Amino acid sequence: MVHNNPGEPSFRSRFNDPATLAAYGYDGQVINEFRPPQTAITFDSFDPRIFPAGSPGRAWVEATARGIDAHIARAHAAGIAVYVFTDIIVLPKPLVELYGDQILDDQGRISFERPLTHQIHRAMLREIFTRFPGLDGIVVRTGETYLQNTPFHTGNNPITNGERSHLALLGILRDEVCVRAGKRLFYRTWSTGGDKLTSDPAFYRQVTGQVAPHENLLFSIKHTARDFWRTVEFNQTIGVGTHRQIVEVQCQREYEGKGAFPNYVIDGVINGFEEFRTRPRTEPIGLADVVENPVVAGIWTWSRGGGWRGPYLRNELWCDLNAWVIARWARDTGLGEEAAFAQYAARLGLRGxxxxxxxxxxxxxxxxxxxxxxxxxxxxxxxxxxxxxxxxxxxxxxxxxxxxxxxxxxxxxxxxxxxxxxxxxxxxxxxxxxxxxxxxxxxxxxxxxxxxxxxxxxxxxxxxxxxxxxxxxxxxxxxxxxxxxxxxxxxxxxxxxxxxxxxxxxxxxxxxxxxxxxxxxxxxxxxxxxxxxxxxxxxxxxxxx
Known part of the structure; x- marks a missing residue:
């Protein structure tokens, strides 16, 4: 994934090129331009008044849809899958104006406690995969809803009632994405506001244990127990439960220079960072400790981006080092991190x-x-x-x-x-x-x-x-x-x-x-x-x- 800055022009990056990703060993691309796929449908299947023909909103939606079409075509031409980063809740402003009395709570938030909100999201997901049959799935984020790039839409965090909110949303997503559409769903456990799904193994097991496993459903978990910071312990929800998981790794760390200077994190991500290696080893401290766990199914890199603003790069060398080595290791964990690193050095022309x-x-x-x-x-x-x-x-x-x-x-x-x-x-x-x-x-x-x-x-x-x-x-x-x-x-x-x-x-x-x-x-x-x-x-x- 290239995580573009919300509200700013998209990055020019080698990681936007699906052919580059395929050459590095990646089998999928996450498109994250903060225009989720529901901003690229007209909602005609629900109510044709939302974006009527000839309106500015409809023109914007149709242009956004053409952009997703192009992403799908490029990724499939390179032989990899394509997923779109999806904030929930994000809905058209006209829809909220028309149905606000049926979907808003007493604080003015779109609420998953309201039955019509469920119906709208089911209709939305069906229309997404009807409009984009080639889309291989979606990545769902809750907790943070970025609207800077969506002038005709509004939204908010759906998780207003903890476990109950997660289960309501997961039930709809599993039904509509995994079962009905036959597409992949990556449900991110990252959230804000103290949501325990992020890093509490007991709460994670409690919530996910109530959702039937499905081959198309994966939970996406940051390797850190909070945000991508050093001195934050390895996320102990990794390897827990019965659902397959994919682990998120940031290659351009926004708290640590963003690639403006060297910051090699993959040794620590795999083998555990220095600050944890000297402690008693009672729990996993890196991916090498969970690599044999069948629940852990893969790696998802934020190859570029995260956070806001700069520093702005003119060369991606240090992001590239992190993204290439973790991909090479994930493809052959028996190789070891150091040998994967040596292969990258050889790509640069270095020996001995x-x-x-x-x-x-x-x-x-x-x-x-x-x-x-x-x-x-x-x-x-x-x-x-x-x-x-x-x-x-x-x-x-x-x-x-x-x-x-x-x-x-x-x-x-x-x-x-x-x-x-x-x-x-x-x-x-x-x-x-x-x-x-x-x-x-x-x-x-x-x-x-x-x-x-x-x-x-x-x-x-x-x-x-x-x-x-x-x-x-x-x-x-x-x-x-x-x-x-x-x-x-x-x-x-x-x-x-x-x-x-x-x-x-x-x-x-x-x-x-x-x-x-x-x-x-x-x-x-x-x-x-x-x-x-x-x-x-x-x-x-x-x-x-």
């Missing part, structure tokens, strides 16, 4: 010592991301940096910094950030000696490792200023000399980072030193100009005079 150097670089990138973005000493709030934004001590890190100061961990946490930056010095040196065959990839290898170096130096020096200043406000001794020293280097590192972006065409767009903001009128998220790393550092800059 150069392969070993490339692997050292990749594994070191995972170690550095753990220490630069997270911590082995204190559970840092994962969302302090996401997409193209850098949070600060004034909001995103306040709770973390309070805990670090109270536990006397200031020096250890700052040493960790310093170590992450040192690791990037080594990564840059390793990259400069690698003779990758492609000149474009060789250039991006050099540029992206320097991008990672600047990112981690900015974070190191920024944290030195913020955390030391924050600790002083809590009563610790104030080391003004150290704060001034790091402040000067923080400023210098930003300038170097900006020069890199200005002179190197392959460089990804830069981060912004502000917090992840609120959703604007256009449905998109922007920076919060009043909070973040820059306002926080500038606050302590002012106190230093």
């Amino acid at each position: 010592e150069h392969t070993r150097r490339f692997r050292r670089l990749a594994l070191l990138s995972a170690d550095a991301v753990l220490r630069g973005h997270y911590s082995l000493h204190h559970p840092i709030r994962w969302t302090w940096t996401r997409d193209q934004f850098l949070g600060g001590s004034d909001k995103d890190l306040t709770k973390d910094f309070t805990g670090i100061v109270r536990q006397g961990l200031v020096d250890r946490v700052l040493a960790e950030k310093r170590e992450a930056a040192r690791m990037w010095d080594e990564i840059v040196a390793l990259a400069d000696g690698l003779p990758i065959r492609s000149t474009e990839d060789r250039d991006y290898l050099r540029v992206s490792t320097r991008y990672g170096l600047h990112w981690h130096r900015v974070v190191h020096h920024g944290w030195e200023v913020m955390l030391r200043g924050f600790a002083a406000e809590q009563g610790a001794p104030r080391d003004e000399a150290a704060m001034r020293w790091h402040l000067a280097r923080y400023d210098a590192e930003w300038r170097r980072w900006e020069r890199l972006a200005a002179r190197e065409p392959s460089c990804a767009t830069l981060y912004q030193p502000y917090s992840f903001g609120k959703r604007g009128p256009d449905g998109l998220y922007d920076a919060d100009p009043d909070h973040g790393m820059k306002p926080s550092v500038d606050h302590y800059r002012a106190t230093l005079g």
Whole structure:
């Protein structure tokens, strides 16, 4: 899947090409342009008044349908299946206006507690597979409903009554997609608002145990117990129950650079990440631990995308590494992750010592991301940096910094950030000696490792200023000399980072030193100009005079 940014132009990506996916060993493509298949039908079978002939809404729907037709044709020409990412609930605005008194609850939400909502969804699914007979199935998401790309539709989360809501929806989907249409249904367990289906094995078993298995029904589960963050445990619902499962793996992690710099995650996804390998092995920590479980049927990669905004890439090398290796391993798990990695290195033209150097670089990138973005000493709030934004001590890190100061961990946490930056010095040196065959990839290898170096130096020096200043406000001794020293280097590192972006065409767009903001009128998220790393550092800059 290419997970395009909601409300923005679709990515230009090699992973949009079904022929590329087939060559990599994938047997299916998920189309995710946030225009689910129900936005490409007229609903004439339910009520022809919804999108009457000649209306702007009908013209938009028919154009969207032609786009899905083209996706189906391209995928089938490449010999792979095609599925469309489907938010539920998403329905036409005219339908809701016509039938609101029969489908809305007292909070104005389209409700699966109303019988007509069930009837509408059955009619909707039948019309989808009548209009798109070549569609091989759908991927269903609940919990988050993105409407930025659907001007004639509205919707909301159907899960308003926990287990009961899931079972009502699953019953309709199983009947209409798996049985009646004979198509595949991937029901995602990811949701928001504390829905326990995401990662609670007992609740997962309780819900899915009430649904009869079917060869066309699979549950889709993130390999992490929450979002795609490091330091989040392996999802213990994987391998549970009687239904087949497909495991989701993100190759362009939105909390960890989004491919603007190296971040090799597949060793951790398969064998368990560093932070879990040192603990007693009482539960699975990676896919290698569940590979023999017959419930675990396959892998689904988010080859590109996730999250919002940037950084925006001009080269997909690091996404490609993750997507290719996990696909190769999934096709032959006996090969092992390291051997699959070596095959990818060979595709780049690397052999012998150069392969070993490339692997050292990749594994070191995972170690550095753990220490630069997270911590082995204190559970840092994962969302302090996401997409193209850098949070600060004034909001995103306040709770973390309070805990670090109270536990006397200031020096250890700052040493960790310093170590992450040192690791990037080594990564840059390793990259400069690698003779990758492609000149474009060789250039991006050099540029992206320097991008990672600047990112981690900015974070190191920024944290030195913020955390030391924050600790002083809590009563610790104030080391003004150290704060001034790091402040000067923080400023210098930003300038170097900006020069890199200005002179190197392959460089990804830069981060912004502000917090992840609120959703604007256009449905998109922007920076919060009043909070973040820059306002926080500038606050302590002012106190230093």
